[in-house]
Amino acid sequence: MIPRMQTFLVGGAVRDALLGLPAGDRDYVVVGETQEAMLSRGFKPVGRDFPVFLHPKTGEEYALARTERKSGRGYRGFVVDADPSVTLDEDLQRRDFTINAIAQAADGTLVDPWGGARDLEARVLRHVGPAFVEDPLRVLRAARFMARFAPLGFEVAPETMALMREMVAGGELSDLVPERVWQELSRALASAAPAAFLRTLRACGALAVVLPEVDALYGVPQRAEYHPEVDTGVHIELVCDMAAQLAPGDAVVGFAALAHDLGKALTPEDVLPKHIGHEHAGLAPLRVLCERMKVPAQHRDLAKLACREHLNVHRLFELRDRTVHELLARCDAFRQPARIAQLALVCEADKRGRAGLQDEAYPQGAELLRLLDATLQVKSADVMREGLEGPALGEALAQARIRAIGAARASGASVDA
Secondary structure, three states, X not given: OOOOOEEEEEOXXXXXXXXXXXOOOOEEEEEOOOHHHHHHOOOEEOOOXXXXXXXXXXXXXXXXXXXXXXXXXXXXXXXXXXXXXXXXXXHHHOOOEHHHOOEEOOOOOEEOOOOHHHHHHHOEEOEOOHHHHHOOHHHHHHHHHHHHHHHHOOEEOHHHHHHHHHHHHOOHHHHOOXXXXXXXXXXXXXXXXXXXXXXXXXXXXOHHXXXXXXXXXXXXXXXXXXXXXXXXXXXXXXXHHHHHHHOOOOHHHHHHHHHOOHHHHHOOOOOOOOOOOHHHHOHHHHHHHHHXXXXXXXXXXXXXXXXXHHHHHHOHHHOOHHHHHHHHHHOOOOOOOHHHHHHHHHHHHHHHOOOOOOOOOOHHHHHHHHHHHHHHOOOHHHHOOOOOOHHHHHHHHHHHHHHHHHHHHHHHHHHHO
């Protein structure tokens, strides 16, 4: 008979249960076993850099207890030791933050050698030990955890922030590959408080390294009558948090909210605090950011639309019917209508992401969707006539859609009256 494995629930599952949050993935650490023993039990190996296995029935992850020793620069410069002699305490010691270094035995007993439960109660994000500085990705993970836990009152421990500043100053973050930076950023944008991600990175100097286009917005003034917060960087924080509120968990909307005003960093000083043409100026830094971080096409395309069109959406009620049609056509709305709903959310987040204006109504969003719906009722078959094809057919279809926009506006005006 095969003896029972010594396993412990670890990481986020334990942390979130102690915080009273919904359960997510359950990960386990296995102490005193070999890879051969795991295979003999039917576990399926999936780890590339260290021994991780999937349970043959539940599919949950089981990793052998291990230690890590720094062997080079970057987040992958480690030598892993998963010898059966590695203890649970040693495995927990290699983890990033004390709140992630808590284990739970099968009987519910907590193993907490680094005071993670105490830090959970105190709402402190604290590193486990000095080895924290060996992995530059942990700076971004700290910021990402703050995006999730700041609403619960969490703060970064002063000594942890000091280490993060040292890591940035030492150039460690330059070794991060773009895909890993994007992974942390996208998860932060899908969290409850993306602004906390930006503030944490900026506090340790990392924002200028990983998101220089965003960091450049801080200190850039805006007109106070439209932006009571004045500072463009603060505005972006407010917009990102508003986007998270309007579209919870949607990193596509979140990224567009983050990037929609990048052009304001390029406004000449003699023009400030006005930002004439910033929407078009922002397309170049947005392109650079997306290429550097290998941003997925869906995120990139919505961000481009939001950057270029947000002022037009704000002025929707002032636009002529034909201009509204041109706006929709530029956004490829007739083939991809769903992106207009996302664009409307980004624009609403922009308008309400301003100091003291978070409760303002944004009727432009609903109106844009209503006018789009009117155009979608027009079909090519409705405008086909004998001998009409090619550009002529396209122009006829456009004219029919413009008339539909006008009719919808007239109908809406009469209802409002």
